[in-house]
Amino acid sequence: MTTTRKTDPAKATRATPEVFWKLRLYVAGQTPRSLMAFANLKKVCEDYLKGRYTIEVIDLVETPRLAKDDQILAIPTLVRKLPEPVRKIIGDLSNTERVLVGLDLIPVPGPSA
Numbered sequence: 001m002t003t004t005r006k007t008d009p010a011k012a013t014r015a016t017p018e019v020f021w022k023l024r025l026y027v028a029g030q031t032p033r034s035l036m037a038f039a040n041l042k043k044v045c046e047d048y049l050k051g052r053y054t055i056e057v058i059d060l061v062e063t064p065r066l067a068k069d070d071q072i073l074a075i076p077t078l079v080r081k082l083p084e085p086v087r088k089i090i091g092d093l094s095n096t097e098r099v100l101v102g103l104d105l106i107p108v109p110g111p112s113a
Contacts, residue, residue, distance in 0.1 A: 019083050020054075
């Protein structure tokens, strides 16, 4: 079981209002894991990037050649195309804090004191 800390959207300071986010989610068909990854991503985007993002879903079952463009080795994989630099997160995106850190929406948590 994965436990995640609740992160307040108001504290996600790196998502400035003028920045637009272009995200690409690579999946393989409509598997439960792929659907979960999309649902989790959509929730994070609505909570932290409302009105400032696009999600492009690439189904590698239908277009496997597109995996080469972003050097996709595992699925599901989320690729942040904008803002640069490009960042990747592999998995079903169920750990919200990990997704926020991976997208650089919140800073990497330091060691607990």
